[in-house]
Amino acid sequence: MAAESAEPIIAADGLVKHFGPVRVLEGVSLALAERDVLCVIGPSGSGKTTLLRCCALLEAPTAGTIRMRGEVIAEPAPGPETERARRRVRADIGMVFQHFHLWPHMTVLENIIEAPRLVKGASREEAVAAAEALLAKVGLSDKRDVYPQRLSGGQQQRVAIARALAMNPKVMLFDEVTSALDPELRREVLLVMRQLAAEGMTMLVVTHEMNFARQVGSRVAFMDGGVIVEEGPPRDFFQRPRTERAQRFLAQFED
């Protein structure tokens, strides 16, 4: 695929984020072409979550921009044009959180149809049909009328993925979506993500699952101290990390 010719689906350009005196991102640039799966790894506190939150438009950048298909959707002092673009593409960016954040007062089905109904104005029948298809896809058809509290963590996270997919996003952001889960529940979530990648979803995945990054990632970015230290195809990165920091980080995962 000729990535150079097409505008990336989503791109960060010189992204800086400070919280008062705390300097979290110090100039991060990345670009995801269609079908890209970029896995971001790195030590705790390196700014991975903050990067994702900026891309999800939950944090405003201190400097730099976020673009979607070339159009600026986030910048430090957004003008009216950026605001309009932001509102227009907001729902094209799906995000899945470490702690699911399902709404506890709604059933699984209600969680999934809420945004399509309110934001896209879908009819109830349409939204329910789409939700049922998504539930089948994540293997939870029998849980449609259950409240989230009654589900295991792995099931809740799969519902959260279905909820994000219900808006037909152009790109999906995943923030350590298996970290809060017991090891035996991680597989079912990772399986759904693998399937999504295979179907050609564009994905930005922050993860500690090295096997996933190795097998599913089209590229891997290693973050440390608020910058991307190293980026490349997983094969190269995992076999011959160029920087010493990446080598030291990867050494932790060898047993």
Place this chain on the structure above:
Amino acid sequence: MFTYQFRWDVVPNNLHFIFSGMQMTLILSATTLAIAMVLGLVIAVLSMARPWPLRAFGVGFGELIRNTPVLVQLLWVYYVLPIFFEFRIDAVTAVIIGLSIYSSSFIAEAYRAGIQAVPQGHREAAQVLGLNQAQTFRRIVLPQAIRVTLPPLAANFVQLIKYSSLGAVLSVGEVTRKGMELSSSTFRPLEIFTFIAVLYFFICWPLSMSIRAWETRLARR
């Protein structure tokens, strides 16, 4: 030593009179609760507003009311407010206004706690899915906040039933005032005030117990 001769018959003989007072008590409390629920929401929203003058007003008003005695507030509304606004208000209106203001400052806290109890992540999930602020508040925050807020609201109703007895000071004919009037005409304060205390208890106690059961049930969810 204790040679007091009980004369409980003053109670059944004046039951109608006492119950009319109880009716007034409940009407006062319910009216006040209704007003305080609206006023409390206004104060809660102000105290969480982004512009600082609104926030300062909301927070300051709440602090002022919660840290002054309710009786002083009632007297202030009844005697001082008419001087400012140059119109007389009757005692019932004064009690309703005074207690509403008092109660709203506590109810505002309950609302605020309820709203803040909704995890930020729930809001962010809605935001990422494209819901705007109003939709997020109405569909995600409010339904969750209300659950947490209902028991404190009910507890406030119990408070109001008790505090409405302060209306007696302004000669409002609620049940405590009726008791005062009866005891001075019959010279039977012991029987009358005992009966009235028991009456309050058997209204407030079941309410309090149900609220506690309700809270336990909510906590288990």
